[in-house]
Amino acid sequence: MSVCWFQSRYDKEGPGGTGKDYINCPMNRDEYNAFIDALIAGEKTDFKEWEASTPYFDGCLPIEVMAERGPETLRHGPMKPRGLTNAHKPDEKAYAVVQLRQDNALGTLYNMVGFQTKLRHAEQTRIFRTIPGLRNAEFARLGGLHRNTFLNSPRLLDPLMRLRSMPRLRFAGQITGVEGYVESAAMGMLAGRFAAAERLGQTPQMPPRTTAMGALLAHITGEANAETFQPMNVNFGLFPPVEVPPGPDGRKARGRDKVPARKRAYTARALRDMDQWLSPGSKAAE
Amino acid sequence: MNEKLKPVHVIGAGLAGSEAAWALANAGVPVILHEMRPVVKTDAHHTADFAELVCSNSFRSDDSETSAVGVLHEEMRRMGSIVMRAAMGAQVPAGGALAVDRDGFSAEVTRALTSHPLITIELGEVSGIPPEDWDSVIVATGPLTSDALARAIRRPHGRGRTRLFRRHRAHHLSRNRGYVGLLVPVAL
Numbered sequence: 001m002s003v004c005w006f007q008s009r010y011d012k013e014g015p016g017g018t019g020k021d022y023i024n025c026p027m028n029r030d031e032y033n034a035f036i037d038a039l040i041a042g043e044k045t046d047f048k049e050w051e052a053s054t055p056y057f058d059g060c061l062p063i064e065v066m067a068e069r070g071p072e073t074l075r076h077g078p079m080k081p082r083g084l085t086n087a088h089k090p091d092e093k094a095y096a097v098v099q100l101r102q103d104n105a106l107g108t109l110y111n112m113v114g115f116q117t118k119l120r121h122a123e124q125t126r127i128f129r130t131i132p133g134l135r136n137a138e139f140a141r142l143g144g145l146h147r148n149t150f151l152n153s154p155r156l157l158d159p160l161m162r163l164r165s166m167p168r169l170r171f172a173g174q175i176t177g178v179e180g181y182v183e184s185a186a187m188g189m190l191a192g193r194f195a196a197a198e199r200l201g202q203t204p205q206m207p208p209r210t211t212a213m214g215a216l217l218a219h220i221t222g223e224a225n226a227e228t229f230q231p232m233n234v235n236f237g238l239f240p241p242v243e244v245p246p247g248p249d250g251r252k253a254r255g256r257d258k259v260p261a262r263k264r265a266y267t268a269r270a271l272r273d274m275d276q277w278l279s280p281g282s283k284a285a286e
Numbered sequence: 287m288n289e290k291l292k293p294v295h296v297i298g299a300g301l302a303g304s305e306a307a308w309a310l311a312n313a314g315v316p317v318i319l320h321e322m323r324p325v326v327k328t329d330a331h332h333t334a335d336f337a338e339l340v341c342s343n344s345f346r347s348d349d350s351e352t353s354a355v356g357v358l359h360e361e362m363r364r365m366g367s368i369v370m371r372a373a374m375g376a377q378v379p380a381g382g383a384l385a386v387d388r389d390g391f392s393a394e395v396t397r398a399l400t401s402h403p404l405i406t407i408e409l410g411e412v413s414g415i416p417p418e419d420w421d422s423v424i425v426a427t428g429p430l431t432s433d434a435l436a437r438a439i440r441r442p443h444g445r446g447r448t449r450l451f452r453r454h455r456a457h458h459l460s461r462n463r464g465y466v467g468l469l470v471p472v473a474l
Binding site for chain 2: 012019105113146149168171173182183193197260263274
């Protein structure tokens with residue numbers, strides 16, 4: 001740890017953190033440029049048959065593909081140095097930073113944040129050991145690539161997630177075209193609720209459109225453009241427009257306060273409507 | 287009452303299938319949860335546990351005031367999510383994000399599901415279209431859905447709609463690339 005230091009970005013403590021949760025490996029300009037060159041030159045795994053007609057998901061690119069898009073790409077992506085101060089050299093701003101996030105309760109395993117890759121395994125070990133602080137690192141598991149099959153849900157599924165052509169089949173999770181662990185689990189919860197209501201002879205109740213649940217469901221079951229459908233993370237763009245209430249001083253948020261105020265309005269509305277949906281007196285719970 | 291209800295079949299005990307089975311069982315509906323691991327292995331998975339995290343160990347931001355995924359976390363908690371419950375129990379420090387010890391997390395989901403009286407686990411692959419007498423099925427087979435099932439999803443469009451089907455065929459099932467395995471350096 002003579003090179004790296006513990007710090008969360010902007011010292012953010014969060015719900016389960018201390019403000020010093022990530023290990024940061026700094027790079028200067030030369031180290032960064034050499035690293036980018038190594039990524040581009042590194043040997044990639046063989047192109048599998050299914051990859052030929054398969055696009056990348058833009059939110060989750062391998063680092064070597066990002067490096068190929070331009071030398072600055074990674075420095076403005078997973079390797080951005082913002083919000084971090086080198087504990088060993090407080091006056092020297094790192095040109096780029098590789099962050100490591102604790103991966104097990106013991107704190108003996110760390111993973112490299114945002115580092116998806118399809119480099120050959122031997123190349124991964126070789127290149128990643130050039131990262132300052134990782135010269136003697138051992139790698140418990142290396143990166144790889146898998147197929148990601150998903151349905152054209154807006155076309156194939158009804159609003160209750162049933163296959164239109166065979167309604168006894170309901171779909172949930174990543175195959176429905178949501179992206180991310182949380183989103184997949186969320187769609188599983190809805191599919192389970194809908195199937196349970198049906199089995200119990202009740203009418204399944206859709207979550208309000210203003211909740212994150214409802215927003216994701218509406219997106220995959222019809223609102224997304226079926227022609228261009230690609231997996232989607234939850235985001236505020238899926239929520240219906242919201243009226244931003246005035247702040248405590250009775251005035252509307254202005255300037256840089258506007259965006260956080262709008263986000264708070266989205267989330268407050270979502271949680272209020274979720275509670276309403278779940279409350280015993282509501283139609284949903286009958 | 288439960289004895290009279292036919293079970294709902296859930297295929298796949300990943301994050302979505304685990305939540306679906308949990309929601310059904312807690313609503314009083316019997317569930318048969320089908321999981322092909324460890325009988326059939328995949329390139330991405332390393333264990334036979336349910337809800338195995340194959341890539342990052344992070345569920346992203348837990349800020350329910352200004353983050354969309356954070357508010358989704360909170361909605362899931364209020365709906366009784368097993369994934370959120372297990373995640374909180376296996377949390378590791380990660381600033382504003384909710385990150386977990388992946389083994390502890392999956393072990394807890396597996397324990398909760400296998401010990402639920404209304405959930406029956408069946409190990410083995412369900413290939414192709416599920417049998418006719420499964421009148422309610424949740425397919426949560428994930429990004430590695432087998433080709434047999436993928437083809438089966440396309441087939442039922444069948445007769446009478448052939449032209450429409452052909453024209454849109456390319457759009458019914460797509461793929462992009464997912465990731466697995468991440469990098470875990472130890473002993474810095």
